[in-house]
Amino acid sequence: MSADHKKKCKSGQSIRDLLVEIERSYGFIHRLLDEADVTFRSRGGL
Template structure:
């Protein structure tokens, strides 16, 4: 879905776009990927997500827990 550049999006069109973006975001797509796919800025996408009531994920990727090391195994 490409949006015309430098065109203000308001009213029902903005609400519809916000719902569409929020659905894709909740499915796991990143804000940067969404911005690139529709040709708008990160800030614009972030604002639409807030307007749609989407819960913004924390920064960073997949953080796996690291196995704990024991004091005996630390010197190896």
């Protein structure tokens, strides 16, 4: 995962937004972000 995608996720872009952009599965992107030590937001958006 590029540093640019990691930065986008940290700035609030969702995994679903990234999967459309880079044409990969949700699980693939989630795993890469997890390996890059990205802190995930809680579920439900609240």
